[in-house]
Every structure is written in C-alpha cells, then in structure tokens.
Amino acid sequence: MEIRVLRTFVTVAQLKGFSAAARALNTVQPAVSRQISDIEEELGVRLFWRSTRDVRITAAGETLLREALEILAHEERARKLVQRAGSGQIGRLRIGFISSACQAFLPGLVRAFTRDFPDVQVTLTEMNADAQAEALAAGQLDIALSRALPPRGAADVESLEIYVDRLMAFVPDDHPLAARQTLQIGDLAPVPFVLFQRSGASGLFDQIVSACRDAGFSIDIAHQSNSMQAVLSGVASGLGVSIAPGCIRQLNMAGCKSLPLLEDAGPVPFVLHHRADQVEPPTRAFIDLAIESRADIREKMKLSE
Amino acid sequence: MEIRVLRTFVTVAQLKGFSAAARALNTVQPAVSRQISDIEEELGVRLFWRSTRDVRITAAGETLLREALEILAHEERARKLVQRAGSGQIGRLRIGFISSACQAFLPGLVRAFTRDFPDVQVTLTEMNADAQAEALAAGQLDIALSRALPPRGAADVESLEIYVDRLMAFVPDDHPLAARQTLQIGDLAPVPFVLFQRSGASGLFDQIVSACRDAGFSIDIAHQSNSMQAVLSGVASGLGVSIAPGCIRQLNMAGCKSLPLLEDAGPVPFVLHHRADQVEPPTRAFIDLAIESRADIREKMKLSE
DNA sequence: CGGCACCTATACGAATTTGCTATCAATTAT
DNA sequence: ATAATTGATAGCAAATTCGTATAGGTGCCG
Structure with missing residues (x-):
C-alpha cells in the first residue's frame, strides 16, 4: 500500500x-x-x-x-x-544572553525575529558568559550572546561579532571628574572602583584591570557587584567610579555620569556564538537576521554614544 | 513520500x-x-x-x-x-423476507450469522415477494427470501432453494372436517375459503387456485386477508377453510386445525435470491451459511410436521 | 601513535518494478 | 451493423531500486 x-x-x-x-x-x-x-x-x-x-x-x-x-x-x-x-518557521530557539544585551540590541532583534517567525518558540535565558559556553556545549542553548571571545579549543563553536563597544568611565554626578568632557584612564588612578565580580565575565574584568595597569596604576576595587545595574547604582551612590562598556549608559542611571575615555582602552566586542555543526533552521534564521541587522545595530549603538 | x-x-x-x-x-x-x-x-x-x-x-x-x-x-x-x-466481517447485509420466513428458519439463520459476523449491520425488512424482486433489482436489497421462483429474464439473480414445504389444509376446530386425519383437496370443494390477497404472493396464490382446479372445483374465496396470520385468524373465526404452506402451522393459531393433504399438491419451495454479480462479502457469507444450514433447516421443518 | 572496527556516502552493474504501446473482448450509442 | 468506448492482457522499454564494492572519516584500543 x-x-x-x-x-x-x-x-x-x-x-x-x-x-x-x-x-x-x-x-x-x-x-x-x-x-x-x-x-x-x-x-x-x-x-x-x-x-x-x-x-x-x-x-x-x-x-x-x-x-x-x-x-x-x-x-x-x-x-x-x-x-x-x-525552513525554520516552526521549532524552538533557545537564546542565552547577558543582561547588557537587553540594553543593546536583543529586544529589537527578537522582535524582528518573532515577526518573521511567529510560530517558533523562543526561550530567552539570562546567564553569564561562562554559563552560556557550558550550556552551548551541552546542547541546551542554540544562541549565546556575550562579550566573551570565542572559547578556543571548545566544541565547534562559530562566533559572530555583532558590534564593538568601547570602555567608558562612569563617575558620580557630584564627583569633581564629572565636570570633565573626557577622561584618561590615569585620571581614575586615585579613586576607588566599583566593579562587577570576575566570575561569569572574566574576560571583560581582566580587560579592565589590564587597561588600568597599562595606564600605570593598580585598580582599587572598593566594591563588587553582581550586575552592571548594581555597579551603576554603586557609582550613583558615590561609592566610587567604574569602567564599563559604553552601552550600559542606556540604563540611564540617575546620579551617574558617563565620560568617554581618550585612550581606546580595548575594544569590547559583543559576540553571538552558536554551534558550528547541527544548526537547526530557526537558529540559522536568527543568525542570518543578526547578520542582516548588524549594520543597523552598529549604527544605533554609535548614535547613542 | x-x-x-x-x-x-x-x-x-x-x-x-x-x-x-x-x-x-x-x-x-x-x-x-x-x-x-x-x-x-x-x-x-x-x-x-x-x-x-x-x-x-x-x-x-x-x-x-x-x-x-x-x-x-x-x-x-x-x-x-x-x-x-x-472477508465480510464488517459491512451491511440487507435482507428482505416474507413473514413466513420468521416462522420457518430466518431467526435461527440470522442468529447464527450475527454470531459469526457480529460487526455486520443486518437490516431485516418484511416485504412481499414482488417488492423483494424489485428492491433486489434496484440494489436496495442483498438477500431476498420468498416462495417465488427465480424471476425469469430479470437482472442476474441467483436463487437457492432453502427447503421445500408442502401445502396443507387449515380448517376451524369445530368444522366437521377437523375430525379427519387427512384430507383430499376435493373435500374442500363445497366450503368457502379464506385466502391471502394475490398481489405480492402471486405465485403461491396461483398455485393454490390451480391445485383446486386440478381437484375438480373452482375455489370459492369468501374472504381475503393480507397476511397468513390474518388468514388463520379468519379460519379460526369460522369464516372458512384455507390452504397454505405447512410451515405456518407454527403460528399455533388457537381454534384452527391443520390437516395434511393426501395429494402432494405442488411443492412450495422456499427460496433465497441474490444478485449474481456484485455479491458483497457479507452477502456471500450469509449465502454460504444458508447453504451449510440447509440440511439442518430441512430436518427441522420435517420434524415439525 | 598506528591499526582496527565501524559508520555513512558514492559508484556502478544487476534485478525488479513500473510505464507505455498494441491489441483483445465486451458493451453501448449511432 | 458499425463505430466508439472501456477494462484486461501481453510484450517491450524505461525508470527505479537494490546489492556489491569501495572510499573517506572517526573513535577505540593496544
């Protein structure tokens, strides 16, 4: 039959x-x-x-x-x-992201995706970069969005740079430095820092510490927080200054001023990771959409500087 | 695919x-x-x-x-x-029958069939022989059970003789003839008859009329009824005598006595008709069952004489 | 580190299946 | 009566499918 x-x-x-x-x-x-x-x-x-x-x-x-x-x-x-x-029109898409992605571009990207692929079940999970890498390798995640570089030697992971942010200084409103238009990293030497914890975003942490060392001083971390939001909150509270990717200005934390750094203190790439093999169609579609949108995202991130 | x-x-x-x-x-x-x-x-x-x-x-x-x-x-x-x-295990089986079939063998046959083919939808419709022939030709009936001979020249109909009944006399209990053990048809010459209507069972009707003519008298039909039951009822009421197939004694009509006729006044075959072409499996199965059961039926009809 | 075992992909000839043309037999319409 | 239509059958051609042989890659184990 x-x-x-x-x-x-x-x-x-x-x-x-x-x-x-x-x-x-x-x-x-x-x-x-x-x-x-x-x-x-x-x-x-x-x-x-x-x-x-x-x-x-x-x-x-x-x-x-x-x-x-x-x-x-x-x-x-x-x-x-x-x-x-x-063709990716039905299925699931599991995205892991760091919270900064929300301030940057993720909501717009996801909105565009769900418009084109309304029947794909999208799961958004906030998790730090290390957890993302682990979940990606375990096959529990389709897309990982972090500032981490492609993990070398790990499973076959392809990485796509979405845009490159740069480090900026964040100082309390009432701090003397807040009156300046620009800063050099060295200007921050005598000031205590508020910084996020190293675990979970070790790459960025190390990059900031290195930048300070390059500027000739050893960073004085007075307070540590577990999120960017908390870091800015600490700065606004006058606990100290901070250095962080520029995009987090968009949190618009009151009492906290952002200042460009004259040195280009290391680019901070925002990267989309996905497994190189076994890319399911919805994942492929999301990646393609990200590539398409990359120019727009970069434009938008520039405009908001 | x-x-x-x-x-x-x-x-x-x-x-x-x-x-x-x-x-x-x-x-x-x-x-x-x-x-x-x-x-x-x-x-x-x-x-x-x-x-x-x-x-x-x-x-x-x-x-x-x-x-x-x-x-x-x-x-x-x-x-x-x-x-x-x-294989005939599911489907439908539309049987048309004359009421005498109920007294004769139909219930047993249908019971045996539904035991072997419980999922076949059996439809039993009482109808006279002429209506049966029509319905059979129109494809509205699978099996027709009557005393009619195979209709010549009609559509391809196959016929199977189930058993051969013989005519008997039926007289009121209180009639002088009721004292007799046997009768000759001629004995009924002076008596008024109760008979069924010709329409619908023309074959049997004509056969009875012919038998009387052969016995040397013209039948005096005083009353006509539209069923065998009604005929016997008429006889029991003393309206007259009747001649009918022996099997209808099984109606056990009180006040009505059956008597064998010495002459073998024409055999009365009971026949199963079905279309020769396009025999659906349940129909085939029923026919086969009828053929199998034929010996038993004949035995049973003999015993009850 | 090299050989072995096991996996899937590919190539190619063989076997099977399927489709097409021609024809027959039966029936109906003209 | 003849032409036309329909389904069955046979024989041949085309297409498909299968099986063998082989290549290429990877993990396992000595």
Missing part, C-alpha cells in the same frame, strides 16, 4: 473509471489497471466491480476510500509541517 | 543509525542511505545530522517522525479494516 497506489485508487474511485483516472493522473489506463489489481491482490480484497462499461466501488472499496483520503491528507499535512520545520 | 520510505525513515530514527536500520529492514545500508537522502531532497529539508560515528535526528526530523508514525499506524489500520470488509 504505497501512497502512489492510494492516490491512484482514490482517483479511480472518484472518477469512477480507470481511463478517466489515467487521464487525470497523466498516465495510461493499463498502468492504473495494474496498480488497482496489484493492491487488490495484496489485500486479498476486491475493491471495484468492473464491467466493460462502468466501474463501481465495492463496500470494501468504500472503506479503503475513506481511509485513503485520510492518509493522503495526513501525508500532505506532514509534508507541509516538515517543510515549515525545515 | 512513499510508505516504504517512511518506514525506512522511522527505523533509522528509532535505531539511530543507517546500518542498524538496514539490518532491521532486511536490506543494505546504501539502500537506506539513498532513501533518506532522496526524501531529504524531495522535501528540501535535512532530517538527520550525520557524522561518521553517529546519527542524530534534526528538529524537522522529529516532526516527520511523529507524523510518519501516525501515517504508518493509519496505513496498518486501513489495511486491517479493508481486509475485514473484504
């Missing part, structure tokens, strides 16, 4: 004739005749009463007709479902 | 390997490989991630797997349904 035979059978039943069915199926009558008699033999059941003049379906044939119509419809439905799954 | 390919696909998905699937399907690995890559190309969708070491299904593959399992189950169900229909 192959699909092709069922289709032939249904056509014969509906057109009530072998020749008519053959015409409709773009084939010839003996082929139809053979397919029907083959399936009759296979099932051991007579499906049509034939006379030289007309064809009438048997009761067993009626039964098969009902079933065959359902099977054919089911096949059609399966085909469409699978093609939608294959 | 042929059934065979779906079956291969499901096996690959379940055994997580092309070679393993090939072994399970009693074929070789390249055949499996080709079938999968063919359907992938046909759908334009990747179904498996292959490496040289293991095979993992894609999200689209998972989708197809669910659908394919349903389609295969449906195909299996369709096959069984059709085979049941083809």
